[in-house]
Amino acid sequence: MRALRLLAEREIGLTEIDPPPPPSEGEVQLAPRVVGLNHLDLWGFRGMAFAKRILPLTAGAECAAEVVAVGPGVTGLEIGQPVVPYSALVCGVCQACRAGRENLCENPAGVRGFHIDGFAQERINHPARLCVPMPEGVSLRDAACVPVAYSTVEHMLFDNAGLQPGEWILVHAGGSGIGTIAIRIAKSLGCTVITTVGNEAKVERARTLGADYIINYRAERFEGVVRKLTGKRGVHVVFENVGADTWNGSLLSLQRGGRLVTCGATSGSSGSINLMQLFQQQYRIIGSFGAPLSALRRALDRIASGVRPVIDAEYPLENFRAGLERLEKRNVFGKIMLRL
Secondary structure (H helix, E strand, C coil), X not given: CEEEEEEECCEEEEEECCCCCCCCCCEXXXXXXXXXXXXXXXXXXXXXXXXXXXXXXXXXXXEEEEEEEECCXXXXXXXXXXXXXXXXXXXXXXXXXXXXXXXXXXXXXXXXXXXXXXXXXXXXXXXXXXXXXXXXXXXXXXXXXXXXXHHHHHHHHHHHCCCCCCCEEEECCCCCHHHHHHXXXXXXXXXXXXXXXXXHHHHHHHHHCCCCEEEECCCCCHHHHHHHXXXXXXXXXXXXXXXXXXXXXXXXXXXXXEEEEECCCCCXXXXXXXXXXXXXXXXXXXXXXXXXXXXXXXXXXHHHCCCCCCEEEEEEHHHHHHHHHHHHCCCCCCEEEEEC
């Protein structure tokens, strides 16, 4: 069967591998139909796995799939059923997992496509307990954004930042996969959305998503614009995923008692903070990584209600290089998808 494999550091190719055996106890065999590309995939491509791994390794951290075989002891899933698989192989028995906080699992076996074989292959065995059935009315393409991108946003905005209807929010990288989702979710709540983008072409596209104010960060200092738009008060929430380049400006964009939630550091991982500013302004700074299984279910329900992800482009699996190149150059507005 075909598989998109990381063969060596920064060397990736479409190869033929043996199909998996029949699913074992508690497993299902999945046929991935659509795979989403993320910066997580780029990090893995560059060797930034943060853990030992053995190459070659199948790529792909998120997908939507169909069940093609069911192992012994599996209930609630059947052949032909569309599902979204959870990307991390979490233990299911530690205190965090039992509490429904799987992204804090104490004994994870790794993340698909990053430490262990991912979903960019024609068949894969996966624990049935880590498969979320898709609701009716949700396309495979939209659902393939859920395991990483959409669920990350869901977890950031609600489990961590506690976003409320009518609040002001600053969304960085409004043209990215998670940025576009954050804008759509926030607008569905009636929030006032300020977003940053990197060029004028993305300004108009962000406006079509419903963003109220769009700042080209290459032309203006976004924190100054945010302070002006809010009458020097600042926003309730900053959705931060850029890192070093925006960190200080993000803090300056917060109102007193505001919440900054961060999940990324694509521009650099080191930032500074004024401790007096932190405690005097009573900021809440929250780190967010991945999402619990409950966020995948909520994300699918939100998509079913009409809050869909933004798809920039879709490529057949054999044309994966075009998708990776587009993502690496940040020449995207929304998500890049690969169809098997």
